[in-house]
Amino acid sequence: MTRFSRRLFTAALGAALTTGALGAWNAPALAQQPGSVITVATIGEPPTLDPVGTTSDLVSIITQHVFETLFTFDKDWQLQPLVASALPQVSADGKTYTIPLRSGVTFHDGSKMTAEDVVASLDHWTKASPRGKTVAPLVESIAAKGADSVVITLKEPFAPLTALLAMNNGAAAIVPKSVIDGANPLKSLVGTGPYKLLEHKPDQYIRLVKFDGYASPTGPASGYAGSRVAKIGEVRFVPVPNAATRVSGVLAGQYQFADSLPAEALGRFKGVAGVQPVIVKPFGFPLMIMNNKTGVAANQKVRQAVLAALEPNDMLLAGFGDPAFIAPEGSIYAQGTPYYDAASAKPYGEHGLSKATELLKAAGYKGEPIRIMTSVQYEFLYKMSLVAQAQLEAAGFKVDLQVLDWATLLQKRGDEKAWDAFFTYHTFVPEPSLITFINPSYPGWWDSPAKKEALAAFNREMDPAARKAKWVELQKLFYSEVPTIKIGEFYNLAAASDKLTNYTPTPWPFFWNAELKN
């Protein structure tokens, strides 16, 4: 080796050793985390931190620590009070809700919550929230009754009201009157939750710190309900769009919790000390929304033929790979939830090519292409759509599968002439009226006379047992009119550090009551 090349080799070796030293120095510090901070890796940057105007699940995961609603749900998805001190007193005609409020509730700006703040918050919700706007036409008045309760008077009975008031997105968040500006976004992010917003650097982190003035509801913790104690000093949400990086980060200890991991990552946690996989059930269900208004899918028999042609288990396996993460469940609500009913979902399992072909013939199908929109941005939807395409073609459909980016799909689905079906998914919601395709103005436009009547009867029914019966009727109609194909259930994979204790797996993970062991 010449002297020149020896010097070059020495320089390169020195650079490598320096890089290694830079990494190895402080390595023990990197593996440790400060005792009162947890870092939570999420799927990306939330579009806003105002929970009122959006139904984004990512927004609710973060902001539910900061904002609270009058009610919430316990582990059995039953309604419980949160900012309210008790469940509402409902008049015999179902039109008047008297809601008692807890005393001593303090906002993050130090001011005490009053009945006027609650009235202003609810009024804002009816103007700014997609959920509130569905309620607004039914509201006669919202007013304070004394200093410690509010009264909502409706024009007609509407049983889903309290569930809508309990949702943590499109949320009826209780905020100071001073931060409300008509139907516009909140002027500042001040709530009543166990955590308050300290700092937000878009695409880097959102820092929530313990609010010392927090007034917790009483009672044992159950789901989102009951006592809430901020035992961790700071919850730091970091957007990590790449799923593989979220997996690596939680394995390395950089994150104490990583949400929405790919099903195939489950094997990476086997035998690994310090990290546990968390499978969340129920979580969501993929859908093939049909266009009930215009085009080839507006024909009910064509939609029934689609249902008969599809083999949901094959689609679910293609989308998720691991049977541990799926269930070919036809009931719109999964087992273990109040609205589960298998009997009325029987047509889900009745599929077959010959049945599909007969239905197509009876529909007078002449070979028009069925335009199906899908997106690779949600890989599981894309994979399921490929299987669906093959199954439909085998049954005699001519399929035009359009692969679009998500933003384009969202825009195009608003044009009733542009599509016949599109793939999407729905996360679990505790109340049926929160399901998107139940809303007649949601793309798909399921608005038959029978459905209008069944939905109105369901919404007017105040008795829980009778409501369940009416939901079953609506589900029967769902399977006879087939406005949408429910493909099945899927579960979410998350991962948590062993140091994170007392954590409750839920569709919208929360970290009050959780602790970080040293």
Added chain:
Amino acid sequence: MFVYIVRRLAGMMVVMLIVAAVVFVIARVVPGDPAAVMLGASATPEDIAALRTRLGLDEPLLAQFLLYLGQIARFDLGDSIFLNRPVIQALAERSELTGLLTLMSVGIAVLIGVPVGILSAAKRGRWVDQTALGLAMLAASVPSFWIGLTLIKYLAVDLTWFPVAGYGAPDASLGERLRHLVLPAIALGIPNSALILRFTRTSMLDVLGDDYVRTARAKGLPPRVVVLKHALRNAMIPILTVIGLTAAVMIAGAIVTETVFGLPGVGNLIVSAVLRRDYPVIQGALLVVSAIYVLINLTVDLLYAVVDPRVRY
């Protein structure tokens, strides 16, 4: 020289105006609605229409374009629809990370590519040269995201020598932030070093074949002096060009590496803006990136005069 610089800067203005117009049109021609993306999949058409009005997205295109041109004239790039802050602020917040990552990765690419390229040229045909060319081909073929994921697996997860992702805690020191950039810089630097290596080798081979180099050898000068003092300087111009181009591309082109390592850089900002249809960010960021590209090219051209005294403007 001064007149040359002024002429180049004037040309830059024309380039940026063209970029501004093209980006504006393309961003709006592509289907997709920022209001729909912001409100989520369960938004109704009425909600979307209301938000579009609030954001001014329902104004005629010409009105939006004139407003946009007026803002640019005042050096105002508008406000991000999603980030709720001025585009300039969003870019400034990411400039430190992108600047440091570019410097580090270009540094790694140059530190590997130039010396190995020189050695490869000096030892043409020998095992050193063959090995260097083989490694360069491998480095150019392997995708940067694969390099990144491999580095994460072994150096971050298994050995915990480096962080997996991100740019450090809110109160992280500069040293800690630089540590977060080591693996991404290596992932970016290795593929780019291959290009620099090959350009350096080719340029050096051209020069090493010249008569004056033969004369220098004949005079008995040591090989190191012949290569580094006499040949390299004459070979520097194409090498400088490719280094400049590499740096310019990395400003916004490190998107895959930024995604793998969860880095909130400029590339990530642009791609997120495209996916969300955040028009002001798409327009503003591309305008700034094109300006930086032109400035880097100008700097490289000026450096020619430093490296080669025969070059005069």
